[in-house]
Amino acid sequence: MSVDPVLFGLDAEQRAAVVSEAAPLAIVAAAGSGKTTVLTRRIAFRVANGTAQARHVLALTFTRDAAAELKRRLRRLDIREPIEAATFHGMALRLLRDRALAAHQAPPQVANDRIRLAREVVTELKLKAEPYLALADLDWARARMVSTERYEAASRLARRRSGLPGAQYGAFVDAYERLKRRRGVIDFDDLLTQTLNALRTDPAWAEGVRWRYRHLFVDEAQDLNPLQHAVLEGIRGGRPDICLVGDPRQAIYGWNGADPSTLAEVELHYPRVTVLALTSNYRCSPQVLRAGAAALEASGQHDSSHSELPSGPAVRVQSHEDERAEAEAVARHVRGLMHQRRGRELAVLARTNEQLTVLQAAFDEHGIETERSVGKSPLETVLRTAYRCSTRELLATWVEAGLVDTDEVTRRVATEADRFLSSGEAGTFRAWVEARTAFDDLEPTHDGDAVALITFHAAKGREWHGVVITGAEEGLVPHGSAVSALQLAEEARLFYVAITRAAHDLLITHCVTRQRKSTTPSRWLQAVVETGTIDEPVAPPPRERRAADPLEPFRAWRAAIARVGGQSELAVCSDRVLRRLAETPPADTRELAARLGISETAAAALRPLPQLAG
Numbered sequence: 001m002s003v004d005p006v007l008f009g010l011d012a013e014q015r016a017a018v019v020s021e022a023a024p025l026a027i028v029a030a031a032g033s034g035k036t037t038v039l040t041r042r043i044a045f046r047v048a049n050g051t052a053q054a055r056h057v058l059a060l061t062f063t064r065d066a067a068a069e070l071k072r073r074l075r076r077l078d079i080r081e082p083i084e085a086a087t088f089h090g091m092a093l094r095l096l097r098d099r100a101l102a103a104h105q106a107p108p109q110v111a112n113d114r115i116r117l118a119r120e121v122v123t124e125l126k127l128k129a130e131p132y133l134a135l136a137d138l139d140w141a142r143a144r145m146v147s148t149e150r151y152e153a154a155s156r157l158a159r160r161r162s163g164l165p166g167a168q169y170g171a172f173v174d175a176y177e178r179l180k181r182r183r184g185v186i187d188f189d190d191l192l193t194q195t196l197n198a199l200r201t202d203p204a205w206a207e208g209v210r211w212r213y214r215h216l217f218v219d220e221a222q223d224l225n226p227l228q229h230a231v232l233e234g235i236r237g238g239r240p241d242i243c244l245v246g247d248p249r250q251a252i253y254g255w256n257g258a259d260p261s262t263l264a265e266v267e268l269h270y271p272r273v274t275v276l277a278l279t280s281n282y283r284c285s286p287q288v289l290r291a292g293a294a295a296l297e298a299s300g301q302h303d304s305s306h307s308e309l310p311s312g313p314a315v316r317v318q319s320h321e322d323e324r325a326e327a328e329a330v331a332r333h334v335r336g337l338m339h340q341r342r343g344r345e346l347a348v349l350a351r352t353n354e355q356l357t358v359l360q361a362a363f364d365e366h367g368i369e370t371e372r373s374v375g376k377s378p379l380e381t382v383l384r385t386a387y388r389c390s391t392r393e394l395l396a397t398w399v400e401a402g403l404v405d406t407d408e409v410t411r412r413v414a415t416e417a418d419r420f421l422s423s424g425e426a427g428t429f430r431a432w433v434e435a436r437t438a439f440d441d442l443e444p445t446h447d448g449d450a451v452a453l454i455t456f457h458a459a460k461g462r463e464w465h466g467v468v469i470t471g472a473e474e475g476l477v478p479h480g481s482a483v484s485a486l487q488l489a490e491e492a493r494l495f496y497v498a499i500t501r502a503a504h505d506l507l508i509t510h511c512v513t514r515q516r517k518s519t520t521p522s523r524w525l526q527a528v529v530e531t532g533t534i535d536e537p538v539a540p541p542p543r544e545r546r547a548a549d550p551l552e553p554f555r556a557w558r559a560a561i562a563r564v565g566g567q568s569e570l571a572v573c574s575d576r577v578l579r580r581l582a583e584t585p586p587a588d589t590r591e592l593a594a595r596l597g598i599s600e601t602a603a604a605a606l607r608p609l610p611q612l613a614g
Helices: 012-019 035-049 064-076 088-102 114-125 131-143 151-158 166-183 188-201 203-212 226-236 286-298 323-337 353-365 378-387 392-402 408-423 429-434 485-499 525-535 542-546 552-565 575-583 589-596 600-604
Strands: 025-029 057-061 084-087 215-218 242-246 274-278 316-320 346-350 452-455 464-469 502-511
Touching (some): 025 035, 035 057, 035 064, 035 215, 035 242, 057 088, 151 166, 316 323, 346 353, 353 452, 378 429, 392 408, 408 429, 464 485, 552 575, 575 589
Parallel strands (some): 025 274, 057 215
16 A cells, blocks of 8 residues: 555644654543544554554544544555554453353353343342442442452542432442442443453463554543553553544543643653644634634633634524524524535534433424434344344344345344354344444445434534534533532533534523523523624625635636546645645745655646646
8 A cells, every 4th residue: 555645635734643753652632533544544654654563553432433434544545455544342242252262161241131140130139229329339339440449539539410329339349349240241431340350460362462453553642541541551551652633622531530730740650741732723713713722712611723714603602592492493593504505414403312302302292303313323222133133043033034135234244253152152133233344334324314413422532513502501511410620620511512513503592491490501601602603703805705705716726626636626736735836836846745745746637726827
């Protein structure tokens, strides 16, 4: 694979991050700055120039969708050997399976329904607690590597609301562990704790893992929790070849045990690290980005990124009498937007699931389909059906029908389930799927043309042309559970994440009363409102309005290159770069190549700039 295509279309900051020889390296990537592009291009660049071997690369992220997207992008970069891209849990499961099989032992079996296990424990101990809240306590403690004995003090120090008192928490954990042993199952966090224990106690196996994974890349590094970081460091073994990519401004999982300081204070964790920044936002209009930055600034945090997109409409803020009036107004607003945009290009975001229930009712009344009403992606729907087959006999019956189904996704899942049954491997089909990448080539799609109606947290990693943020009030933004300075800072970042999901059109709403109680606007909302005054429209004089745009020939030049290359115009160069090319034309091909961040060969193949045409 040639190096030039890997670098084509990158801006100067992106190119520097891709080609940097630094190790360790941390890339702090602002929202919409091409983070995933830079990560995958860096992997491809290093494989192409021989500083990394594809079979020894490990790229880690936090969701299966994100891991699948990394693999899809890497395949498009024409890397001949497969790259291992996985979630932390998926990687741990594969390592533990391989270790067990090498020792002629049964591979670990992951519990299908840990809520059911927790419910049995809560019932057995007669605890007055919701099973999912008890599991949330356990998950937080394990993510933070907090022992049962230290749990109560650590939870109090973090000022988090526990689902179980300290004494009951210890009893729950002991009974939960006993029940898993009786059933011969483990849960997802056991995968990480067992992997970490093996790395620390089995030197020969640990050395094999480190031989296998020599080049480490971590996406969304701001979301690392101490347990994941310990596993990562166990694999790294002190070697410098690691690249962390993420954005401390989007660290929103502290409530779940994440430690944003891993990236925000990366120099403390990796003393010789080189830190590079991506500051150009190619997703949000200047108005949207200013609104997000204002929310952060109002909370004492900072965003130095800048938009590379043309000016868009001002961010709008609306007040409504109560949540029902808000939902009705939002539904009408979205219906209006759907005259110009498809439903899948729009989203309505709320801080809590409770808000979504009222919004969903209003959308149903207006006949607007939402992701909540039409369900998940076709693949998730089929997998959910297959997972419900509680025995191998039931799964075999389902496979028999699925193999002749007219739906391609159903046939794919049935084929994979048939492989699982034929292998005779112990465990469940779900565990089989978690340990493999059978469906990573399937592009993520959703049924119909539905509007996203989801929480702020669920919106992370996604983007839409138009977004409505609802409930921008005290008690929701920030949430009433946030009491410490760290929790409030995270709530502001969550608001920032919600705002920066919008590319062009952003409406923020709040209520005078909610659930019959008086509310006040979010403490960060006024700062957002004030950014709108920057964009007060001023009618240009008639001559100026009729004047030709001097950049138009250059935009046509960029558009022609983009069409030939099958990419977006901004991938060729930003408006800022284009303006500088117009103001100070390059003297020759070499200078043009340097300013676009491409090779001279690639630059020579481009159409000449308008000034140089002749």
